[in-house]
Amino acid sequence: MPPRLALALAILALMIGGVIYVVKQGQLPPADFTFNNDTEVESLDPAVVTGQPEGRIIDELYEGLVRLGPKDREPIPGVAERWDISDDGLTYTFHLRHDAKWSDGSPVTAQDMVYSMRRFLDPLTYAEYAYQAWYLKNGRRYSRAARGVEPGDKVEVELLEQPEGALPFARGEVLRGELVRVDTDEGVDQETLDDPASFVDHRTFVVSIDGEERLFRVGDKVPAGAPDGAEPARQVLLDFSEVGFRAIDDYTVETVLESPTPYWLNLLGFYPLAPVNQTCVETHGPGQWTEVENIVTNGPFKLEFHRIRDRIRLRKNEHYWNRENVALETIDALAVQALTTSFNLFETGKVDWITKVTPLIARELFEADPPRPDFNPDAQFGTYFYAFNTSRKPFDDIRVRQALALALDRDEIVTTACAGELPALSMTPPGLPDYEAPECEPTNVQRARELLAEAGYPDGTGFPKIEILYNYEQQHQTIAELIRKQWRRNLGIDVATRNEEWGSYLSSQRQQKYDVVRRAWIGDYLDPNSMLDLWVTDGENNSTGWSSAEYDRLIQDAKAEPDAEKRLEMLAAAERILMEEVPILPIYYYVSRSMLKPYVYGWYNNLEDRHPLWPLSIRRDAPGPSDFMASKPVREITLKPRSTESAAP
C-alpha cells in the first residue's frame, strides 16, 4: 500500500499545485477604473466591428480626425486640430496636429488617414459599417468594387501578386488605368449575370493601362470560358483618387462629400472610421495584428493585455498628444455577460460602471428609498417597434394597419413589461434639438373598430388569423403576449405568436416570411435620417414591402438640401407620411440604464448612450453629485407600479 499511497499523494499535490498555479496566473492588481463591457469583443480592428462593446474599447485605443465629447457628443479636435468647411457644405479640410503619434512613437500623418479610409471602403476588408463612409464622393462606388465601375472610369486593378518588397500582408500590386469596356461571357443567361454574388464570375474587364489594353478576370485563376490573354486579378475597383478623401500634404486631409451632410463630423468621430497603422496591419495580417504583442494604436490608451472572456486591460498611452488631460492610468473592461452577475460585482464594489441592469432590478432601483446615488436612467436614441408585412393581406390595407395601431395600449406595455421606457408614437425618438417628430395617433379603440369595419372586417369577422414573430427573449415574449391580448380584446381578431432563434428570425424578417415582426433600431448618429432612411423603397433594412414615392423623394431631397432648417422640415414631412401609413408601429423608446459609482467624474448621460473613458477621473473625496447624477434626465421618467395583469376577456 505505501507506494500506491505515495503515488496518490503525489498526484494530489500535483493537482493542488496546478490549481494554485493557474489561479496565480489570473491574479492582478486592480485597475484605476473597472467597468463591465458586457461581452467578449469580436475584434479590436475598428473597421470590421459593429457592436457597442467593441466601440467602447476602440474609442480609447484609437483616435480619428475628430472625436466626440462626453457630454453632448459634439465633435471636438482629435488628430485634426482644426478644420474648414466650404460654403456649400461639401468640402472639409482637416489640419492635422503635428504631435499626434502612434503608440510606437511614429507620427500620425495624412497618409495614415488615407490608407485607413481606403482599407475601410475596400470590400475585401469586410467592413460592415462601410456605408458610414459612403457620404464621401464615390465612396459607395469604391465599396461596390466591380459593380461600381463603368466604361470610361478611372479604375485600379489589384493583382494577385504583391509588388516587390511589400510587407507580407500588403495588398496586391495595383495597376491604374481606364476601363474601356466590360465583356460578358457568351451563353450566360441574364439572371446569372445580374446576380450580385456572381457578378464578376462571367465578366472580363478591359482596362487601358499606359495606352495598352489588357484583359482582367476577377478571381484566383482565369476560368476556361474566358477570352485569350485574360489575366487574373484580385479585384477591379474605381480608382481611389476618384473618392473624396485625399491627403493634400503630410498634415492636411480633404474630404469631399456627395451631398451636404450636417452630421459628417459626428460620423468621422464614430469608431469604425478610426485610423489603423499600415505597417502593423500589413506586417501581421488580419486577426494577428490586433494581438497584444503586435497592435499599434494612436488613442489615449493602449492595449496592455487581453484575456479571452475575462478582461481587457488598457494603459495610458505615453505617446498620446493630450496625455496631460487623461487622468486614469489603467482601465479594466470585463466581459461579464450575465446581467445579475454584473450587478453583483457592482454592488460588491468590484466594478465602477455597469452599462445596464435587468428590468427587474431596474424596477427595484427606481423605487429605492433613499434614492440611489448611482442610478440615473435617461432617454436613448432608439425605438422598439413592430413592423407589418405590407405585401401580405390584410396588411396591404392602410386602414387595417391604422386600426391595429390605434388598438394598441402602450401604457399597459411599458408599465408591465418595461422598466422606465417611454411609450413611443414616432420612429425618431425625442430629444434631438430642432426636430419635433410627427407622431402617429394615440390609442383610440372606437376609431380602430370603425376603421376595421371600413376595411371589411366589422368586429373582426372575416379577419384572417395573424401571427406576431419575435426572436426569443423574455421581454419580447411578454410584449408579444400583451399585444396579442390587446388586439384580441379591442378588435376581436385572432392573433398568434411565434418565436424563432436569432438567425432564423433574421432570415424570416429579410425574406418577409411574417405577418407582424418585432424589431428595434438604435440610431447610428443623432439625426432623424438615421431612423428614417431605413424605410425607403427596397431599402436594405426595410423588409416590410412598404413603399411610398413621396417618402422616397423627401428622404432623397433632404440629403441634398444644404439648408439645415429646410432639411429637417423635409424629414419631418417624411416621418409624417410614415406615421400616417404606419407600416411600422412604434411601441417604446429605449432608455439607458447605466449604474455608476458616485466617485466617478467626467461621465455624462447622453442620447447616444456612448461614454468615452478618457475624460474620466476618480474623485473619492469630492462632495458630489457627480456629473452623471447632476445631469437632469432629458425628460422625467416615471414608472408606474406594476399593474395587476388586466384580465383578458
Added chain:
Amino acid sequence: MTSFLLRRLGWMLITLWVVFTVSFFLMRSVPGGPYDTERALEPEIEANIKKKYRLDLPLTEQYYYNLGETLSGDLGVSMKKDYTTNRLVREALPVSAALGLLALALAFSIGLVAGVVSAVFRGTFADFALMSVATVGIALPNFVVAGFAIILFVFTLHWLPAAGWGSLDQLVLPALCLGAPYAAYVARIARTGMLDVLGQDHIRTARAKGVSPFSVVAKHALPTALLPVVSFLGPAVAGILTGSPVIEQIFAIPGLGWHFVQAAVDKDYPIAMGLVLLYTTLLYTMNLIVDLLYGVLDPRVEWK
C-alpha cells in the same frame, strides 16, 4: 496491455472522425450562418466573406478541406472573434480544469465520506439525513444552489467575493456549486457499492478474525466499493474539465463552458467543432483511464 492501449487509441480516432463528420453536417444543416446580422450586408462584402471562409464551396469540398486542417492540428480561426480555437483552448481549458479539479476533489471527498458513513450506519438517522441531502443535491440545478450561496455568503455574511477570477477565494463558491450535484451522486453510488460489499463473505471473514471495524471498512471493503464511483468519475471528469456554462456565467469565470454554448448560438463553426472534438477526446481518455484504474483496484480485472 500495449495492444489493449493501441486498440483503444485506434477506436478513439474512429470515434473522433465520426463525431467530426456528424457535427460538420449537423452544424451546416441549421438555417442561417455565422454572418447573420440585424443589418443586411452588401452583396460584395457577403460574397467576399463567404469566399474567405470557403462557405461558397460545395459542402463536400468544405468537409474535406476542414478535415485536412483538423488533421494537421489546426482547429481554425473563429468566424466571429479575433482568436483561434487553439488559443481559446490554451487560455480557457486551464481555467475550467482548475475549477473542475477543485470541484471534483470536493465532490469526491464529501460524497465518499457521506456514502460510506450512510452505508455503515444503514437505516439510522445519519443515513436518512445524508441521503435526503444527496437527493436534494441531485434534484436542485446548480444555478439555484449558486443563487442561494451568493445571497448567503456574499450579501449576508460578506465572506466571499461575488464573482470573478484571479484569487483562491473567488474559486470557493463556484467550486462548491459546481461540485454539489457530483458530491450527491458520488454519495449515492458509494453507499450502494459499500452496501454490496459489506454483505460479502470476505468482509465476514475479516470481521471474524477480529479486524477493527474501521480497518474492515477502509482496507477490505472500500477498494471494491470504489469501483462504481470510479466508473462514474470518468465521464464526470471529462464533463467538469470542459466547464459548466451556467456556473461560469454566474461567477464570471473565463472557462470553456460558455464557449460551447455561445459557439453554437453564433454558428461559429470552427470553435464549435474544436470544442466538440476536445470534449470527445477528453471523454474517451477519461474512460480509458477508468478502465485502467479498474485493473489497479480490482485484481480480477485483466486488460485484454
